[in-house]
Amino acid sequence: MRSSLREVMSRFATGVTVVTVGGEYVHGMTANAFTSVSLDPPLVLCCVAHSAVMHGAIGAAGRFAVSVLGAEQEAVARHFADKNRPLGSTQFADVDWRPGPLSGAPLISGALGWLECALDRSHESGDHTIFLGSVLDARCGDEGPGLLFYNGSFCSVDAAGPAPHRVRTLQ
Helix, strand or coil: CHHHHHHHHHCCCEECEEEEECHHHCEEEEECCEEEEEECCEEEEEEEECCCHHHHHHHHHCEEEEEECEHHHHHHHHHHHCCCCCCHHHHHCCCCEEECCCCCCEEECCCCEEEEEEEEEEEEECCEEEEEEEEEEEEECCCCCEEEEECCEEEEECCCCCHHHCEEECC
């Protein structure tokens, strides 16, 4: 069942984000299990495996940020998905970022948008925890094609293009 579930879910296109925590628990993680939950009150969620460093970091910090990546940021997505990258502040050494004024968490420069969140609650579910964040601030970056993950590959979507040609696989 696990392999067939993984295969079916790979056919569900998702946006790509980097979730970050600042301060004493500074850490970043590429996440596509992220979505908005509510506009009133403003809530988002991200799902994090129990085994991930981010799992403990979000709970300990109580605040986190989300950078919504653009198509040209595939290298950033790959960096924060690499389990062999250095931990702590060193993982941000080659990434352009600034601290979020409300969360202290790194906001990735050049992203299409940023959210700063306070941890509202969490729910254990299977091998992951669903972290609900109360949105403290939401800001848009420059417009551009969005980074997607589909069928095990990074792709992009350009809302300005004609509908049949909006999605393209990145190399």
